[in-house]
Amino acid sequence: MTVVSTAVLELEGIDVFYGRVQALRGVSLHVDQGEIVTLIGANGAGKTTTLRAISGLTPAAAGRVLLRGEEITRVPAETIVARGVGHAPEGRRIFSRMTVLENLDLGAFIRKDGARRQDMDRVFTLFPRLKERQRQVAGTLSGGEQQMLAIGRALMSRPKVLLLDEPSLGLAPILVETIFQVIREVNAEGTTVLLIEQNALKALSVAHRGYVLETGRIVKEGTARQLLDSPDVQKAYLGV
């Protein structure tokens, strides 16, 4: 299959190392315009590393990362966001000693246009809870609120592609619902999403397509339906 030209994000055979430990081996995937694509896999499979390779925090040693056809493999992380990639990283990584407002402002750090206020309102519409807590120091937010903040902060850059690393981890079921609802909404408004989840069932229910990562390799790909129906996936990730 040739990779379609509508791919917003494309990984071509990337290898990533942490020192001498190889975390990714020839990972190839693509995310097309307007899609939600999910990457599922067990602990340590390399999901986080894949996102870090895209946003430049852990650059790939081999292979290529393409964003709308332009190579960004070794572009420094701090310039990636300006190219339209928003990354809500694993563990939320909010600025815990700053207020909610300051965190959101930092999300728009690279933007010089005057639409910040507007984007903040949009984030507050998606997460009314954040609006109530806007002056609160982020470290004192609950886990769920922190996750909302991490996603909201990533949205403040008006990303074309949103990378989400386990946004539902540790959240109560009702909050998981909220987060997934927001992912759908953001996607419906035109943002392409690459979603990592431990909760494969949930992820496949919202995603269009998915990839399965095992010890640094892509072992399976398909539409969400195909993966949900696959006996291997059911056995390994859906607990069927």
Place this chain on the structure above:
Amino acid sequence: MKFFVDQLVLGLTNGAIYALIALGYTLVYGIIELINFAHGDVFTVGGIIGLTLIGIFRLEHLSPALLVPAVILLFAATMTITGFLGVAIERLAYRPLRNAPRLAPLITAVGVSFVLEGILFMVKGANQISYPNLLPSGKIGGGAFEIGITNLIIIIIALVLMVGLHQFIQRTRIGRAMRATAQDRDAARLMGIDINRTIAITFFIGSALAAAGGIIFGFYYQSIVFDQGFEAGLFAFTAAVFGGIGNVIGASLGGFVIGLILTFVAGYWSGGLQWASVVVFSILILTLVFRPTGLLGMRVAER
């Protein structure tokens, strides 16, 4: 009463100097968790650069009418040059070790301190060099509350710089980038913040403030010597730890507290001056044992 007020003013004057140095320790520690042992010597270098500029432009012989702009320019120029020295030190000595074990940059910092003192020794020799006081030297107020104008101006300069720094960090885009970088470097990069540039700016500001302290020290004590940064640096470092390392208001406060304690110890205890280091290190140890986060250390737990 008069003696007490004099000691108080002197303590605040010394404290202003320690505070200006302490800010550099705290800023740098806050952003890269490095105790920059060379920072005390940057303070001395700043004083020497100021002295050199005073010599080159013959500021001692300037007509009083031009003195205010001249002193402001002197501070600005000295702080800028010293700021770039700090940037160069970071670039050459610390940045290459950014991902090395913590001990490596620490030892390098001690090395940089020796290098700076060595250079100062080669250029200026081992003796005290006399330093002019360009600030007015009269007194104002009366009775027990007679205060040296120099003291007053020094304290005001320090306060202005501190408040300016605080506002800069809290309100500006660069200040926000500094705080973000200090809290989470990877997350800051994801926001589009250039870490290298932000760290360089932090060194610039810290070194510039130390340079202001260096000039003030020269003005007040009217002398400067190549290795004065060692002791002043340790005292200021203690001030930073006492105030809560990484905390800008804490370092300012800590500087004044250390200055006051030292001055009162020396003033009310004959021979107390010899015990200055003992007193300061006792404060350092007590702080580290009983309140390692310092007076205003981070109170928000990380989740």
